[in-house]
Amino acid sequence: MTRIAGREKVMSFLNYLISGLSLGSVYAIIALGYTMVYGIAKMLNFAHGDVIMVGGFAVYMSMNALGLNPILAVIVSIIVCTVLGIVIEKVAYKPLRKATPLAVLITAIGVSYFLQNLALLIFGSDAKLFTSVVNIKAISLANGQITITGETIVTIVVCIIIMVVLSLFIKKTKAGQAMLAVSEDKEAAELMGINVNKTISLTFAIGSGLAGIAGALLCSAYPTLTPYTGSMPGIKAFVAAVFGGIGSIPGALIGGLLLGVIENLSKAYISSQMADAIVFSVLIIVLLVKPTGLLGKKISEKV
Amino acid sequence: MAMLEVKDLEVTYGVIKAIKGVSFEVNEGEVISLIGANGAGKTTILHAVSGLLGKAGGTVTYEGQDITAYPAHKIVELGMAHVPEGRRVFAQLSVLENLKLGAYTRKDKKELEDTLQTVYKRFPRLEERKNQMAGTLSGGEQQMLAMGRALMSHPKLILMDEPSMGLSPILVEEIFSIIRDISASGTTVLLVEQNAKKALAIADRAYVLETGNIILSGSAEELINDESVKKAYLGE
Numbered sequence: 001m002t003r004i005a006g007r008e009k010v011m012s013f014l015n016y017l018i019s020g021l022s023l024g025s026v027y028a029i030i031a032l033g034y035t036m037v038y039g040i041a042k043m044l045n046f047a048h049g050d051v052i053m054v055g056g057f058a059v060y061m062s063m064n065a066l067g068l069n070p071i072l073a074v075i076v077s078i079i080v081c082t083v084l085g086i087v088i089e090k091v092a093y094k095p096l097r098k099a100t101p102l103a104v105l106i107t108a109i110g111v112s113y114f115l116q117n118l119a120l121l122i123f124g125s126d127a128k129l130f131t132s133v134v135n136i137k138a139i140s141l142a143n144g145q146i147t148i149t150g151e152t153i154v155t156i157v158v159c160i161i162i163m164v165v166l167s168l169f170i171k172k173t174k175a176g177q178a179m180l181a182v183s184e185d186k187e188a189a190e191l192m193g194i195n196v197n198k199t200i201s202l203t204f205a206i207g208s209g210l211a212g213i214a215g216a217l218l219c220s221a222y223p224t225l226t227p228y229t230g231s232m233p234g235i236k237a238f239v240a241a242v243f244g245g246i247g248s249i250p251g252a253l254i255g256g257l258l259l260g261v262i263e264n265l266s267k268a269y270i271s272s273q274m275a276d277a278i279v280f281s282v283l284i285i286v287l288l289v290k291p292t293g294l295l296g297k298k299i300s301e302k303v
Numbered sequence: 304m305a306m307l308e309v310k311d312l313e314v315t316y317g318v319i320k321a322i323k324g325v326s327f328e329v330n331e332g333e334v335i336s337l338i339g340a341n342g343a344g345k346t347t348i349l350h351a352v353s354g355l356l357g358k359a360g361g362t363v364t365y366e367g368q369d370i371t372a373y374p375a376h377k378i379v380e381l382g383m384a385h386v387p388e389g390r391r392v393f394a395q396l397s398v399l400e401n402l403k404l405g406a407y408t409r410k411d412k413k414e415l416e417d418t419l420q421t422v423y424k425r426f427p428r429l430e431e432r433k434n435q436m437a438g439t440l441s442g443g444e445q446q447m448l449a450m451g452r453a454l455m456s457h458p459k460l461i462l463m464d465e466p467s468m469g470l471s472p473i474l475v476e477e478i479f480s481i482i483r484d485i486s487a488s489g490t491t492v493l494l495v496e497q498n499a500k501k502a503l504a505i506a507d508r509a510y511v512l513e514t515g516n517i518i519l520s521g522s523a524e525e526l527i528n529d530e531s532v533k534k535a536y537l538g539e
Contacts, residue, residue: 178407180393180400181393181404184396188392190354190375191379192379192404192407192452192456193376
């Protein structure tokens with residue numbers, strides 16, 4: 001009897017772990033946007049979470065009002081978010097390129113509220129029921145004791161694809177190398193003939209496009225959509241980015257996955273009310289022990 | 304017509320006037336040195352010429368084209384490279400990646416490989432360390448990388464800011480002999496140096512800068528024999 005109970009415990013642990021990895025994959029995709037923009041523009045784009053919400057609404061409207069199929073709806077979401085990211089950068093952040101970091105941070109918070117309230121104005125405050133973009137059936141393993149939903153599979157696979165493609169893009173393309181150069185030394189990058197402003201815009205475009213994908217995946221797994229949907233996942237993905245080492249792309253992946261797993265296991269075994277508190281406590285502990293985050297590089301100034 | 308003509312250049316940092324109306328010119332094939340003490344404005348002038356800094360007044364003309372308002376990345380495309388003070392290599396990229404970034408504006412892929420080989424020939428150590436992170440190189444190697452990276456853009460005019468700074472006497476000799484080579488291969492050089500002796504020895508003409516003004520100019524030979532230059536900059 002105890003052996004069967006033990007086995008059940010292991011199975012339920014695996015279930016929580018897998019759904020934690022799925023949640024973590026969404027955090028990782030969002031965290032990429034934070035970390036890339038931070039790495040290159042040295043700013044925290046706190047409106048990033050709300051771009052996810054816009055992505056969610058883009059999918060919702062494409063499927064419900066325009067009757068598009070899920071894949072097209074996600075593409076619409078990517079396009080809407082990419083354009084939105086470029087516009088936000090141009091209108092709100094670019095004029096502040098030489099301003100203090102604090103001014104940029106406050107502007108980002110302003111943009112965040114602006115997007116939330118704009119969505120409130122257009123869509124109202126009541127929650128919309130989101131239809132999942134995933135049509136894959138759940139897989140059950142170990143005589144049905146482990147269930148992996150279609151959303152989980154798609155989310156994890158998409159996250160892996162994004163990581164691989166992004167790493168190749170940065171390592172192998174001229175634009176990717178330019179991004180690395182800009183993240184290290186803007187002036188020296190200019191002297192190579194790199195248009196730094198364009199590179200920053202490109203980074204915003206990529207990060208926001210990823211937010212469009214994240215919005216679709218997030219709302220598919222947690223199918224209620226409000227103007228505030230992006231806010232908490234946005235903050236948690238920011239935590240994930242800092243956790244992994246802000247500015248580091250592998251750091252965003254590891255930070256995101258760990259955060260998702262910690263959050264899910266806390267909900268399962270400790271308390272679902274306390275889960276967020278535990279997540280943030282972990283961040284505080286990591287930062288106390290390693291202020292640059294898990295994979296963060298030490299910033300050394302050579303004189 | 305001069306290759307580079309700087310006229311009444313003014314640069315301000317906030318309310319402080321760092322460069323107060325400086326004029327000079329660089330002719331094709333020349334090595335021109337700007338010498339002066341720390342804080343005289345040498346680096347500021349180079350930054351203004353290469354477009355990293357905005358100008359408060361005056362004009363910069365390059366090959367007959369008014370480039371006063373051009374951003375730095377556009378000026379590179381015109382064939383002007385700038386080796387900045389302190390090398391500024393991309394520490395977390397490999398030597399080869401740094402060199403490739405130097406050729407960022409070039410579209411002639413075939414000739415690019417030739418340029419890379421020329422740079423490797425001039426700096427054999429860069430080839431030996433091509434896969435090493437630039438941050439792990441020694442100061443002298445980093446200087447060579449910074450110069451090699453600038454040469455990758457195949458410049459007609461190269462600006463060099465304190466290339467000998469922080470290097471051992473042997474390396475200083477080496478760097479200056481490389482600058483001589485670069486000049487001999489047809490690239491025009493505008494050099495900024497605190498090491499006035501070396502800078503005058505290599506130059507055709509030179510300008511002496513003091514607190515944002517050019518106070519003296521002439522052939523290198525004239526300046527080497529000038530009593531005030533001897534006293535102030537050559538330590539004689």
